[in-house]
Amino acid sequence: MTLRSSPVVLCARQELLLAARSRWTQIFAAVFGALALAVAASGYVLSGGGGFEDYARTATSLASLVILLVPVTALVIGILALSSDRGATEILFSQPVSRRAILFGRLLGLFVALAAAQAIGLGGAGVVIFWRAGSSGLSAYGILFAGALAATAIFLGIAAFLASGGPVRRSRALAIALIVWFGTVVLFDVVVLAVATLLRSGPASRLLMTAVLVNPADAVRTATLLGIHGTTAFGAASLALLRFTRGPVGAALLLAASTLFWILAPLALAVRRIERADL
């Protein structure tokens, strides 16, 4: 069996084709590009200036947007693709291929499709930034792209876990996905900050640092900002983490471990779930 004929690659190619033809993916690429351009073009407006921001400042401004937009897109597109019609699922999973291989293949295809959409969106804006503001801070823009890819992988894994339990209604899986997104991206931070304000400095720092490591959205956001700004990163959680690890290397390792855990854990659970599911 060659790599091109391996079930994982075949399923990935099929899913990539479907995702490329999906209106959702096309809209995502367009919205991502438009927002990146808008952020780059309007960056100095609040400080009373005008003109385009460079890559580093655009990346900083876009980090929060990426953490808001990428998880919900990965969850929605993942659920829509992986909880396909019952008949289609039955035909696919009755083939002489392991369920794990089908799942990995489909996820790989979706990941490549979303990565391509992000590359098109960020790349389009990147070309305009290069034309208007030069190449200063290009690596920061690359780090932002890497953060977006990590968030995509994490939330596609969560979507796979939600959609792997057998023939559930798509609307139900989507509702759960949106709750997961709201919980991790919005609610979690609000609750943690509210609790932190009630604590003394030491326990509050420990809480913020733990929150960054246990919440995948926070881990990716903090890692991205740390990557862009290094030790000059601002934010209570980043500072707490830097203080705890006594430097950026330890913080980066902890954040990488957290990100890796959040990529692998939902995937492992999704595999376990799909292998036990009645389809």
Place this chain on the structure above:
Amino acid sequence: MIRFEEFGKRYGRRCAVESLTCSVEAGEAVALLGPNGSGKTTTLKGAAGLIRPTSGRVRIGEPPRDASLPAARRAISYLPQKVAFPEALTGREVLEFYRALRGVAAERVPEVLKFASLNGSSNRGIASYSGGMVQRLGLAVALLPDAPVLLLDEPTAALDPDGLCAFYGFVEKRRAEGHTVLFTSHQLGDVERLADRLLLLVEGRLVASLTQGELAERLAERGVMRLRLDRAVPDLLGKIRRVAPGVTWAGGELVVPGPAKDRPYVLDLVRSSGAAIVNLVASEGRLDVLYRELVAEERR
């Protein structure tokens, strides 16, 4: 070969199939019959490795392998009840994908497209297909590999007469080649035409297993011959009763229930009585009537 060994499946508290033990041999076409919710689809899904048995097991192929293993699925082709494919793909793309997944030669694609009468529409998006076309595409996918075991869940539900004819021809060919066919259907014509044996499931239990010969016998027992004579013959009924105990006069007709093989004797008796036959109508037992009787018997 398919072997169900005490196969049982529960969904929560509901028992879909209860301790099913039976086998379908190579070269045999077996129909699974039963009312809605009797466990036919669950049984087929068990053989396709799509569900995990709650008890027992299903083994497929030679040497027998547990149906949940990918290696066992190499021996099967499965057509679900409600066929669906991603609407953004064309028929040809779907077939190319499954062809590559099963390692089938590229020449098979035009062959199955022709069989499914989708030649002219294979490059169109599935979103534009009718229900019958999607069903035919599903059949084409199931027929792509030369799998020794065909599992077909209501394969003829959406086929037009031409499609039906092609499908019958195909199954008969596969069976003649020694392949195993297990299918469900509510079309009793499919059963009479294709099945060497029928299995009747009622509320998850196997209640009857009849070979084609046994079925023919059971249907023959339900045959009736109606004779209108030119005049009444007083002792004729008594004479015929010795051959056909259920004979009666009804509405001026002699009604003779029983198998076709007894009818020549009855006609000899009528002729020898001196009466002339004005009208003769014979009908055979119907599968739908037998089916309803068997189901009602089990539910009683």
